[in-house]
Amino acid sequence: MKLDLVHDLQEVYRKTLDSMSRPGLICNIQDQANKVAKEISNFNSAVLALILMLFDTEVKFKVCSKHEAEIVELINQLTYAKVTEIESADFILILGDADPEEIKQVFNATCPGNLRDPHKAATIIIEADSVSNDRDLTLIGPGIEKESYILVKTSHSWVDLRADKNSEYPLGIDLIFTDGNANILCLPRTTQIVQEVAG
Amino acid sequence: MRIEYNFAFFDEGSKREIRRATLKAVAIPGYQVPFASREMPIARGWGTGGLQLTLSLVGKEDILKVIDQGSDESVNAVNIKKLIIKTTGIKVTDETSEATIIQSRHRIPEIPLQAGQILVLQVPLPEPLRYYEPSELETKKLHAEQEYSGAWLMLFEQIMNYGTMSTGADHPAMVHDRYVMAPSPIPRFDNPKLNHSQALILLGAGREKKVYAVPPYTRVESLAFEDFSFEVESFQDKCCGLCGAKGVFLDEILDDLTGETFHQCNDTSYCLQRLNQKSAG
Numbered sequence A: 001m002k003l004d005l006v007h008d009l010q011e012v013y014r015k016t017l018d019s020m021s022r023p024g025l026i027c028n029i030q031d032q033a034n035k036v037a038k039e040i041s042n043f044n045s046a047v048l049a050l051i052l053m054l055f056d057t058e059v060k061f062k063v064c065s066k067h068e069a070e071i072v073e074l075i076n077q078l079t080y081a082k083v084t085e086i087e088s089a090d091f092i093l094i095l096g097d098a099d100p101e102e103i104k105q106v107f108n109a110t111c112p113g114n115l116r117d118p119h120k121a122a123t124i125i126i127e128a129d130s131v132s133n134d135r136d137l138t139l140i141g142p143g144i145e146k147e148s149y150i151l152v153k154t155s156h157s158w159v160d161l162r163a164d165k166n167s168e169y170p171l172g173i174d175l176i177f178t179d180g181n182a183n184i185l186c187l188p189r190t191t192q193i194v195q196e197v198a199g
Numbered sequence B: 001m002r003i004e005y006n007f008a009f010f011d012e013g014s015k016r017e018i019r020r021a022t023l024k025a026v027a028i029p030g031y032q033v034p035f036a037s038r039e040m041p042i043a044r045g046w047g048t049g050g051l052q053l054t055l056s057l058v059g060k061e062d063i064l065k066v067i068d069q070g071s072d073e074s075v076n077a078v079n080i081k082k083l084i085i086k087t088t089g090i091k092v093t094d095e096t097s098e099a100t101i102i103q104s105r106h107r108i109p110e111i112p113l114q115a116g117q118i119l120v121l122q123v124p125l126p127e128p129l130r131y132y133e134p135s136e137l138e139t140k141k142l143h144a145e146q147e148y149s150g151a152w153l154m155l156f157e158q159i160m161n162y163g164t165m166s167t168g169a170d171h172p173a174m175v176h177d178r179y180v181m182a183p184s185p186i187p188r189f190d191n192p193k194l195n196h197s198q199a200l201i202l203l204g205a206g207r208e209k210k211v212y213a214v215p216p217y218t219r220v221e222s223l224a225f226e227d228f229s230f231e232v233e234s235f236q237d238k239c240c241g242l243c244g245a246k247g248v249f250l251d252e253i254l255d256d257l258t259g260e261t262f263h264q265c266n267d268t269s270y271c272l273q274r275l276n277q278k279s280a281g
């Protein structure tokens, strides 16, 4: 079945909103991602479903991937969003094949908003190998009753980079992780990752 | 002639913009995120901000409840429901526990909200500092600097003048220890329901084009002083003349014939549900 730009994207939105409101809650958009995959197969379909839900001419974005040029062209064709540099991007995509050095650069240079306009901070969409609620990282903060647990498998490290970037709330960046099974996990800037003491 | 409407009235571009703003609002609890408000086919002041949020959220499977000052049957509530039914075909309900989206003006329902529900509050004046600072540029600066002494002074003056924090409705609250927020003109009685709510709460102001949010399990503390604590409206030992409920928000009603006053639940669907349970049991 073809992706329904009204109803399917509404579902993608509600699941993203649910995950953003309850950090650690993993929502799944496989149904919508499958429909995307039938039309465009050479790109992570869950990421693309998110892009279709969020992007339009008002949006400036940046892609970190070995296939940056092709992907930028595809996104621009589909959504008319404009490609830009890290510093001025509203959304940054870090795909699975992104260069670790570039990822560091993204976390360093991306816009955390400013005190007058903290909402102008970037949202980073990260393609992970997998996300689950296995007990690896402990989360606390708004949206979490006591604590929640996540395991995000990526080829690069991001926990410390994120902590550095988000050290001056309300400034900070918001993360959306997806994986190959079309799971969504969000970490708004308010979420604190507590390092568990080993043992 | 049959007019074809977009699903949920809006074009997809309008929804996208509100959705992006809402996700940022959730990430910065209590902070007012600006968005481009669209013209709506209802008069301003009817709660266009709340309506726009609802339209950006709603899907085919949703069940909607709309309440205006505690009533599901007020003209406002009925008209908003009509617009949404006409453009979505979704189911509406009066029962709080059955709804997935609850759009409300001036009240938070008596029945505790649950995880999975979204409460959308209509906001006429989103800026809690506007009483003493008319400039938007200045209030943004005050929020940026977390400079809220004016808000405290305002409350202090009320105590000096009236011997009480006579804020009535819309008593300001501190969200996640960072932003002072206008909770919309809900009675003080409802302020505690914002704190550690199980449901996501979204607030929308159409005229001022702002959306802000209280995520679930977020600390929301009504502004008060150590020696002058926050108090909700007290109904003492009064109870609802219809269903007998105590500890709920009551309206005082004057009986024209007898000249006597009696009390009644302000949340009419809650009252009705209790009456139905009584007659069934």
Ligand SMILES: [Zn+2]
Pocket (backbone or CB within 6 Å): B240, B241, B242, B243, B244, B245, B264, B265, B270, B271, B272, B274
């Ligand atoms: Zn009653």
